[in-house]
Amino acid sequence: MGCSFSGLNALYDAVNGGGDVWINENRFRILRQLGEGGFAYVYLVKEVVADTSSVSGGGGLAKKVKDQSHLSDDGTYAVKKVLIQNAEQLELVREEIRVSSLFNHPNLLPLLDHAIIAIKGGQEGNWNHEAYLLFPVHLDGTLFDNAKVMKAKKEFYSTSDVLQIFHQLCAGLKHMHSLEPPYAHNDVKPGNVLITQRKGQSPLAILMDFGSARRARREIRSRSEALQLQEWAAEHCSAPFRAPELWDCPSHADIDERTDIWSLGCTLYAIMYGFSPFEYALGESGGSLQLAIMNAQIKWPAGPNPPYPEALHQFVTWMLQPQPAIRPCIEDVIIHVDKLISKFSK
Incomplete structure (x- = not known):
């Protein structure tokens, strides 16, 4: 799973504070915030599936996730949103994505999908980034x-x-x-x-x-x-x-x-x-x-x-x-x- 830059829909929703977030070709509705720390926020989200008949099969995400046991029965997941303000932070997020993709074990939290998008900064010609990392959700806490x-x-x-x-x-x-x-x-x-x-x-x-x-x-x-x-x-x-x-x-x-x-x-x-x-x-x-x-x-x-x-x-x-x-x-x-x-x- 290499780092990817998602399309204009993700950029539009992120910039305009929409209630939905795109991670590549899949859309998720933000239900509520689960936690935050540093430059990261964790949200409970639900996959938005155009074809309702495919919800039980995991929607569009089902086509991407290799291990189907990681798919949610009700379409809910956890999204970690990371605010990236410089090149060093961007490299750290890319490294987290790369390393997470190495593991495949039932007692290690799997990374299901991810996207890194460019966000126009406050200064002229200045672009920052946001990363969205998608995981299975576990609501009983740590x-x-x-x-x-x-x-x-x-x-x-x-x-x-x-x-x-x-x-x-x-x-x-x-x-x-x-x-x-x-x-x-x-x-x-x-x-x-x-x-x-x-x-x-x-x-x-x-x-x-x-x-x-x-x-x-x-x-x-x-x-x-x-x-x-x-x-x-x-x-x-x-x-x-x-x-x-x-x-x-x-x-x-x-x-x-x-x-x-x-x-x-x-x-x-x-x-x-x-x-x-x-x-x-x-x-x-x-x-x-x-x-x-x-x-x-x-x-x-x-x-x-x-x-x-x-x-x-x-x-x-x-x-x-x-x-x-x-x-x-x-x-x-x-x-x-x-x-x-x-x-x-x-």
């Missing part, structure tokens, strides 16, 4: 959203649900780490995990937002390269879930996909308790998030009654090895979570 609701109700996931949600995240990451070359997500956290509640089953978990995903393996051979990596990580990797080697990178280091394993360990902790294992440092007088992470200083809060098995705490600690060379790889993590599921299944 792990982060669910954690806030559960905290207010003093509720916790069962041990079985914790492990099943985590297993799904591992499966999605394994797909990314198994590519040639391997890719790292670089921003695994509860806010990037979509949750769909399922009656009689553990929730469905889908990893999203590949704006920070890059080739996982980097050779750092100078102080300048180390500082460049730290600056990049500070911009793209959420601090409470960022691996130690991205906070303080040695001048000679081999960075790989195990940065994601650190974030995965933090996320497992967050599935259980609702927040990162190091966020406590932000609330302490003189506390340092970076220092807590570099020293892997984990504190275990009060949890459900009865408490989570100690084996889950040990599992988290195993992934949160400050030295990446002794941190497990995703295959080892999956083997271990499978054993825990067998041990603690209902």
Whole structure:
């Protein structure tokens, strides 16, 4: 799926603030805004199909999407609109589209279609761009959203649900780490995990937002390269879930996909308790998030009654090895979570 510039209809609707948006040859009606952040807005949309007999088949979108299981039964989807103000931002969006198109896994959010359109700027001869990225919609929110609701109700996931949600995240990451070359997500956290509640089953978990995903393996051979990596990580990797080697990178280091394993360990902790294992440092007088992470200083809060098995705490600690060379790889993590599921299944 290469980047495309859609036609005049998309340009007209975007400029004039219409209630519809075109993504290439398919038209979508904006129903409501779902969220926003930075230069991006997410909308719930419904496909506008001229031939009503084709609605159940996914309308015009059905002709474009290879995996028909990604099509919505009622024609609703999520559209991410990105405001692009310079060439650097345009390149970042193009890279997100390119990287998203590499993945095909049920626990990774698929990019169904996209369009980048030119918008006349305020200054004479100045053109900006807007990008529209189309995804399946999941209205139950993210792990982060669910954690806030559960905290207010003093509720916790069962041990079985914790492990099943985590297993799904591992499966999605394994797909990314198994590519040639391997890719790292670089921003695994509860806010990037979509949750769909399922009656009689553990929730469905889908990893999203590949704006920070890059080739996982980097050779750092100078102080300048180390500082460049730290600056990049500070911009793209959420601090409470960022691996130690991205906070303080040695001048000679081999960075790989195990940065994601650190974030995965933090996320497992967050599935259980609702927040990162190091966020406590932000609330302490003189506390340092970076220092807590570099020293892997984990504190275990009060949890459900009865408490989570100690084996889950040990599992988290195993992934949160400050030295990446002794941190497990995703295959080892999956083997271990499978054993825990067998041990603690209902």
